[in-house]
Amino acid sequence: MRIAAIILTLLVCLPLHYAWKAARARSPWPRRFLGAVGRIAGMKVEVRGTPLPSHVLYAANHLSWLDIMLIAGASGAAFVSRDDVERWPVIGWLAGLNDTVFVDRSDRRAVHGQAQTLRGALARGQPVALFPEGTTDGGTSILPFRASLFESLFPPLPGIRVQPVAIDYGAAATDIAWVGKESAGANVRRVLSRHGTVPVILDFRPPLDPAAAPDRKALAQAARSEILSVLHPSEAAADRL
Incomplete structure (x- = not known):
């Protein structure tokens, strides 16, 4: 039933998206579709804090493919x-509709060009989100943030901020997390087969100014510390010692 609802929602949103694009207007429909998918999957979102509307790089912890739906629905990133x-069949096409920036993390020679692509999107005001852990394998723990993913922010662009986002699935986190060798299809089936709703908190933390950080490593650590302060306060306190 949930898969049918997602397909129906896509069929409604897709022609409206192309109509907006034909009129050379910024389309709200990818955001509305992704947010709807999160709700259809049973996620009941509470937003805390204020998402910056533009010129922002959101940096969030990463547990599940649902993270994308929830952040996009709340921020339009x-x-x-x-x-x-x-x-990926279908998924790659849908990601492209939402202006996803694809990066090849295995090719060091391509990193600079990809950073410039992301830098250009931020300079145009497009809110962009990334998961600096680079994987969901940490589960409910928060792995170190990859400083290389913040390269696009150095040298700092005027007016650009980094806003950490703590995603909290509460008691359902362990069950929802996509870890180990579980395939994408198996995880989607397992999550969509859950009964009832899952309360989820998206906590948009105070923005960080890249110009105030000495380098990208310090910026990555500062963003991670903000998220730890919400999800794992004792670990955040230990990091500050």
């Missing part, structure tokens, strides 16, 4: 994703 997702 495009995403930074590994390049192989672009080749």
Whole structure:
């Protein structure tokens, strides 16, 4: 039933999206579709804090493919994703509709060009989100943030901020997390087969100014500390010692 509802929602949103694009207007329909998918999947979102509307790079912890739906629905952000997702059937096409920035993390020679692509999107005012852990394998723990993913912010662009986002699935986090060797299809089936709703908190933390950080490593650590302060306060306190 949930899969049918998602397909029906897509069929409604897709022609409206192309109509907006034909009129050369910024389309709200990817955001509305992704937010609807999160609700159809049973996620009941509470937003805390205020998402910056533009010129912002959201940095969030990463547990599930649902993270994309929830952040996009709350903020309208495009995403930074590994390049192989672009080749996934249907998913890669849908990601492209939402202006996803695809990066090849295995090719060091391509990193600079990809950083410039992301830098250009931020300079145009497009809100962009990334998951600096680079994987969901940490589960409910928060892995170190990859400083290389913040390269696009150095040298700092005027007016650009980094806003950490703590995603809290509460008691359902362990069950929802996509870890280990579970396939994408198996995880989607398992999550969509859950009964009832899951309360989820999206906590948009105070923005960070990249110009105030000495380098990208310090910026990555500061963003991670903000998220730890919400989800794992004792670990955040230990990091500050």
